[in-house]
Amino acid sequence: MEDSSTDNTGPENAPFFETPIGRVTLEDGVAVMLFEHETLDVAQIEAHISMMLEVSQNAGQIAMPVLMDLGSMKWIGWEARVCGAELTRPEWNKKVAIYYHNPVQMVIAAFFVGVDRPPCPTIITGERERAMEWLKDPGDDIPPPETWIPEPSTRLEAAASAVYQMGLGNLSASSEISGEQDELDAVYSGLAMLSEEIGGIFEERDRAEKEARKHRKRLEHIVAERTAEVSEINESLKREITERKAAEAELKKINSELDGFAHTVSHDLKGPLAVIHSAGETLSLLVSKPESEDDRHALELADIISRNTHKATALIEDLLALAEAGQVPADVSLIDIGELIGLITEERSAEIEAKDITVMVADDLGEVRASPTHMYQVFANLLTNVIQHNDSDTPVIEVATLPAEAPEHHYLIRDNGSGIAEEDLAKVFLPFYKGAHGRTGIGLSTVSKLMAVYGGEVIAYNDNGACFELTIRDIDSSPEP
DSSP states (O other): OOOOTTOOOSSTTOEEEEOSSEEEEEETTEEEEEEOOSEEOHHHHHHHHHHHHHHHHHHOOOOEEEEEEOTTOOEEOHHHHHHGGGGGOTTTEEEEEEEOSSHHHHHHHHHHHHHSOOSSOEEEESOHHHHHHHHHSSOOOOOOGGGTSOOOOSHHHHHHHHHHHHHTTOTTOOOOOOTTOSHHHHHHHHHHHHHHHHHHHHHHHHHHHHHHHHHHHHHHHHHHHHHHHHHHHHHHHHHHHHHHHHHHHHHHHHHHHHHHHHHHHHHHHHHHHHHHHHHHHHHHHHTSSOOSHHHHHHHHHHHHHHHHHHHHHHHHHHHHHHHHTTSOOSOOEEEEHHHHHHHHHHHTHHHHHHTTOEEEEOSOOOEEEEOHHHHHHHHHHHHHHHHHHOOOSSOEEEEEEEOOOTTEEEEEEEESSSOOOHHHHTTTTSTTOOTTTOSSSOHHHHHHHHHHHTTOEEEEEESSSEEEEEEEEOGGGOOOO
16 A cells, blocks of 8 residues: 655645555644544554554654544454554554544443553543644643543433443442332443452452562562573583584594504505415415324414404404595495495395395385495495394395485385394494494494485484484585585
8 A cells, every 4th residue: 555644735634644444634733543444453453553663664753643533433352452552652643532423432442442551641532622632732641531521411321431431440430220220220230240340350460460570570580690690601601612613623633643544554554464364375285284283283373374364454444444434535426226235235145145034125225426435335334234143033134215305315224133232222333342242343333434424324223123224415415524
């Protein structure tokens, strides 16, 4: 609706602007707001206030005396009455006169004012000229009530006046019951009793509010103390965060140095181990046909050397994999996870057949944009774990997908064995934690470290067997590690 508030130089009673409530005109320095609806609801009040706030923001200070002409109004609901005080906001009202045309509107005005006291000087009157005189007067003194509402001259007017006073919150007002004992006296009697009932409720409310004010002061004191405590805690947290960031930076540096150390040590150890392994193999060949007790001992020692150097070499390879797991890969491509699972199970087919394991793989495991080496390490370590530790009489391992939104991929690898010991669940991804039946304790920690590179995670739990859930993000969409 177009705002014409800037064009107010026209003749008296010319439209000032239209609002959702009615028409506003400017009359000798007084804004006359004519209510043009028979009822008034909350939505209309909210729309009017929103419009007036916009007008005041655009036009600046627009507060002036206001005559609220109830026009054709016949009803206003309780919710609208509660919100009604917002119509008399001081931003655009210096003082307000509510002008009624009939007894119904007189009572409506009383309840309108009585439910929520307006924030500016307000009167209710049925005399327009007197209302305009008061509005044009520069003072804000409110005239005594007898000048607003004429003294009732009949019993019916007295009843209406009693209702009016109740609307304003004056519950001590009552009408005298005549000797007629008729329907009108019944109304008087009912009004008097209602006043007593409501008065008792209001007194109880006032007592409760008084008590609440005491508690409020105490609570305000407690809140002030707690606020000071929270402020101190916040400062402490800020310091702790700063210290933690510094510690994380130092830890990152240390981890980098450890990764480099692991690389160097692993590389330097592989050479001597290869020599020892070769010597053991040569010794085995030399005494492959033992002729004496010493030869037999030598053959046993050669076998021990060979087996343990093989284990040491495998451990070094695992250490290298763990050290490299935290690095963002340079070689990235689309990996068909189904094909990768097939490759891994084929490589471990001898152990799978020996343990008579049933392998169940979902039809479509999708593709992940990642390093082929990384994905091989992740799924090979997890499949090796469920193959080696499934102690069921009829072992089954399963590889499936779980619902996920791109660029995430969600996988489940599980077995039907006795599961992971409860005391091990929270530790299985820690480096070198082997549990009761583990080997090097590096495989699962490598998986966890790789998941961080791909902005995902791996979790372990038991559900009729050991379960591993993986969340992997395509490397192109992964955050910086």
